[in-house]
Amino acid sequence: MLLIRRQQVVLLSLYRKWRPQTFNDVVGQDHVKTTLINAVNSNRISHAYLFTGPRGVGKTTIARILAKAANCKDPKKGEPCNKCSNCNEMSEDKSLDLIEIDGASNRGIDEIRALKENVKFTPHTGKYKVFIIDEVHMLTKEAFNALLKTLEEPPSHAIFILATTEVHKIPATVISRCQRFGFTKITVTQTVGRLEKIIKEENIKAPKEVLRIIATYSDGALRDAISILDQAASFGNKTISTEFVEGILGIADNKIIEELIQSILTLDSKKSLEMVNSAIEKGTDVSLLVDTLINRLRDIMIVKAGDENILTDYSKEELDTLKELSQNISIEKLLEIIEKLSDAKQKVKFSTPNHLPVELAILEIGKKYTTPREENKEISPKKENAPKAQTQEKPMKTNEKIALAEHFSNKKTEKEPHKEEKNPDNFPLDKSFFPVIKNKWNDILNGVKAYNHSLIACLKPSKPKRIENGYLIISFDYLFHKEKIQNVNNKRAVEDIIQKIVGRFVPIRCVVKPKENRKEVEPTILDNAADIFGGEIIE
Ligand SMILES: [Zn+2]
Known part of the structure; x- marks a missing residue:
């Protein structure tokens, strides 16, 4: 999902806004929630937890709620009050008693030593200092050993919450020191339920079909589902159609x-x-x-x-x-x-x-x-x-x-001959614009690649040749590639991407290299097909 990654700054907003602030607000993971609520309620919080399970299912969300509940001045039935100063500081990422460490980028012995130093100091405002180490499986062997010593004799004010998608990479000695919780994928029904709530509150218009598509695509990762919803809503001005969401996700209807x-x-x-x-x-x-x-x-x-x-x-x-x-x-x-x-x-x-x-x-x-x-x-x-x-x-x-x-x-393209569209820009494309396109050709290819992998396979071997009668002429080695790009929808997609990159509409016209003109399809396809059917090809 390149498209989504590039938009991440924007995307975080809806996800952050809808990040649950209480255990009961978290979708799924009922066994985890119940056990932790009871632990907070009875004041029996462990010093080390290990949260395992797929990405995007709520591990760090629940870790943060646990940190908040443990430090809340007025917890209600095992839940944080979300009103006291300790709760507010944690919600606003301002608390000095909540330390979140990304195991992937702080994986060495030095980082863990620094953490061990930090553990010694008592909490600033709350009862506990909570250390959340995400992607903990990324730590080096030495770092794990250093961490193990701390886990063996943790100070009474420290809580460690280790989260991982790959529990098999965690040393058994570390696992045995932790109370372990297995997180599961969120079901399609649960994801749809959550998305329904969000679109209602956010005034986003989307049929249930759209929510089901997003839920299925995100494969149990609610975080991804919310990010996709956010992206689709911001592109579509708060209205999401089935076709649009299928288009951005690249899935078939x-x-x-x-x-x-x-x-x-x-x-x-x-x-x-x-x-x-x-x-x-x-x-x-x-x-x-x-x-x-x-x-x-x-x-x-x-x-x-x-x-x-x-x-x-x-x-x-x-x-x-x-x-x-x-x-x-x-x-x-x-x-x-x-x-x-x-x-x-x-x-x-x-x-x-x-x-x-x-x-x-x-x-x-x-x-x-x-x-x-x-x-x-x-x-x-x-x-x-x-x-x-x-x-x-x-x-x-x-x-x-x-x-x-x-x-x-390609019978289809023969039956419905491609109609050349008129250049909608007021100023026809001038020859002097060609160097701009040529310079940006790699960016254009990357844009097409992010949009659709099968399209880039056809466009990559092609070359922008010149500008002629207001059209960018793109030359292809094979008829098969040319016809693929020339297909109305694909052509429009390529033109849109070019427009985004060079800043103006550039109508394209596809041609095949003259000497290759007789080729119907790529040789590799025929070769492979011939292999299957015993070496002969019917024309
Ligand atoms: Zn509170």
């Missing part, structure tokens, strides 16, 4: 995912490839697309195995859809499809174009199960999406080749 799953399960490779292509054209991030597919297939497998009660994040209708999808496929076949896609996922990062491994996986799955030897007995012939092997006499091998050829010939 649910309809595409459902159709894609349907076509994968019915082994309709042609349709599957079309769906993948259509998702990518809409700016879907390939890694996320594969993740979503794998997760959805896994859930279908769970439904198939009769364990649907563990899938708490789906609505009744969604569960029914999963059940329907699970009926015509065996668990073995599902497993194999998931494995193939998982393998493809590993290769996505290193491939150009990066969706190639996914397409090859789909073709391999289709090929394996539609060869004459293994008919698809599990698939009902009445289904509209049933593979053509059952209705056509042509051997599937040829069928698959046609599907592949059609897929890569």
Whole structure:
């Protein structure tokens, strides 16, 4: 999420504003909250805690609330009052009795020695000095040893709260000195509930679908979910549409995912490839697309195995859809499809174009199960999406080749010829502006990369050539790349990014190098496809 990281300064606002100030206000982690409330209530606060669990689920938030409750002058039922001077100082990050250390940037022995010196001094205003060490697994071995000595004999006024996402990296000697709490991911339902509360209070307009998309994407990290909501709201002027949030997150809309799953399960490779292509054209991030597919297939497998009660994040209708999808496929076949896609996922990062491994996986799955030897007995012939092997006499091998050829010939762009848009700037683009664009070309590429990984794969090998008749001419080696960028949505996205970087609208026109003109697709795609289908390619 490059986009989000760049906006972090702005993003912190909503997250900070909505950071819970009491245990009960924290979403989830009920067992942790109950135990800590009881500890504060009965005055039995430990001197060392270890909070483990995924990022963004509330470890440091609860640590801060515990620090506040321990030092509160008037705690109520184990909760900080949030009114006394000690509470206020902590809420405003002004307390000298709350020391937060980032283990990632203070990982050496010197930092821990300094901490040990600090521990000796009594608290300024409160009863306890609280040391929160976040990402504690990053400490060096020597630093851990130094810390261990302090944990073995802590002064009565000190509380250590160690937080980590990687508990296996913490020495057992340190773990044994701490009271340990395991934090869990926040469920989609819980995240949606929190986001609903925030949008209501902040007057942000967003349908529930948007909140569900954000919640699913943030994968249990409420902090990320709130940051995404904040970013989307500030871009959209407090109104967030489904399309917009899918766009900034680079995720495919649910309809595409459902159709894609349907076509994968019915082994309709042609349709599957079309769906993948259509998702990518809409700016879907390939890694996320594969993740979503794998997760959805896994859930279908769970439904198939009769364990649907563990899938708490789906609505009744969604569960029914999963059940329907699970009926015509065996668990073995599902497993194999998931494995193939998982393998493809590993290769996505290193491939150009990066969706190639996914397409090859789909073709391999289709090929394996539609060869004459293994008919698809599990698939009902009445289904509209049933593979053509059952209705056509042509051997599937040829069928698959046609599907592949059609897929890569970009029929869609031929049918809907791209209309050149008029330059909306008052002043047409002048040739003298070319050096500005050329100088900023790397920034433009980085901008496109942050926007969409599959787009950058096509744009990176291209070159800005000149300005002609008010258009920036970009030259491509391969027709495939050119057509990808020329697609209306992609072209607009690239033009938007250029505008942001050079400060004016620059209409682009894509051309292919003349001598390469005859090439239809990248050689690597055909080579790989030819490997699968025994070395011949049908034109
Ligand atoms: Zn208080």
